[in-house]
Amino acid sequence: MRLPCPLCGSRDHREFTYQGAAVMLDRPAPDAGAEAWDSYVHLRDNPAGATRELWYHGAGCGAWLVVARDTVTHAVFGAELARQVRR
Amino acid sequence: MVELTASAPFDAGMERTIGAVTLRAAETGPVTALMPYAGQERALSAALERAHGLEFPAAGRMTSAGQARCLWSGLDQAMLIGVEPDPALADHAAVVAQSDGWAALTLTGDAVADVLARLVPVDLRPAAFEQGASIRSELGHMMVILARTGPQQVTVMGFRSMAGTLLHELENAMTALAARPKG
Incomplete structure (x- = not known):
């Protein structure tokens, strides 16, 4: 598996660490309520198909990436810097 | 005040040639x-x-x-x-x-890309890693900076605390490559 780092180019997956679904970028407001925070911290979809995930390029540029890929076909559609997605 | 004597990560003037690659200690300066x-x-x-x-x-x-x-x-x-x-x-x-945190080596010769292909998961052949390229990747399990510093030369910078391992990994790869039959 190779991931297309926006800074480093196509790199082997051994350089990356998987974090989880990219929903971690959508942090609720501090006063959003118990339900929103419970969902943010604990509840995840388990999609068969297209997903957006956070990967850390620890053995490369050190950036957090949002990687779009398909869990069924294993196709990797692309990656963006997480800090640009957040902006 | 104690005067401490600075020591280099590798022996001064260290140079090893195995097969078609020569490995040298590189002086980085600051x-x-x-x-x-x-x-x-x-x-x-x-x-x-x-x-x-x-x-x-x-x-x-x-x-x-x-x-x-x-x-x-x-x-x-x-x-x-x-x-x-x-x-x-x-x-x-x-x-x-x-x-004092970094240890630098240069690899020079025809087979530099073949040696590094055993350790680094990036295409470092001259056509893909051209003059002026500087990347971050891993060598074995170590973070390194790799820079193309000549047509047949790549400079490798690793953490000084891992200088011995860096040298060991590179010498192993050079030795193993040189042991392969030609052709």
Whole structure:
């Protein structure tokens, strides 16, 4: 598996660490309520198909990436810097 | 005050040739990490140009002017090598002395890409890793900076605390490659 780092180019997956679904970028407001925070911290979809995930390029540029890929076909559609997605 | 004697990561003048590759200890001079503050990369680049005659490198690139080289080494980070940093750089970036934190080697010869192919998961053949390229990747399990510093030469910079392992990994790969039958 190779991931297309926006800074480093196509790199082997051994350089990356998987974090989880990219929903971690959508942090609720501090006063959003118990339900929103419970969902943010604990509840995840388990999609068969297209997903957006956070990967850390620890053995490369050190950036957090949002990687779009398909869990069924294993196709990797692309990656963006997480800090640009957040902006 | 105790006067401490500086020691180099590798023996001075260390040179090993195995097969078609020669490995040498490289003298880096001062090494300084430059990490531009948010939105300050252009200002830092201008200050670098004024002080040292080179620009802040784009991702995956190296700039050089005389003794000074600036190697891209990660997101918002580059290593200024060979010169003491101008104090004006600190207006635009975190400037951190790392001279004693790095150990540098050069690999020279026809089979440099073949040796590194055993250790680094990136295509380092001259056509894909051309003059002026500087990347961050891993060598074995170590983080390194790799820079193309000549048509047949790659400079490898690793953490000084891992200098012995870096040398061991490279010598192993050189020995194993040289042992393969030709052809």
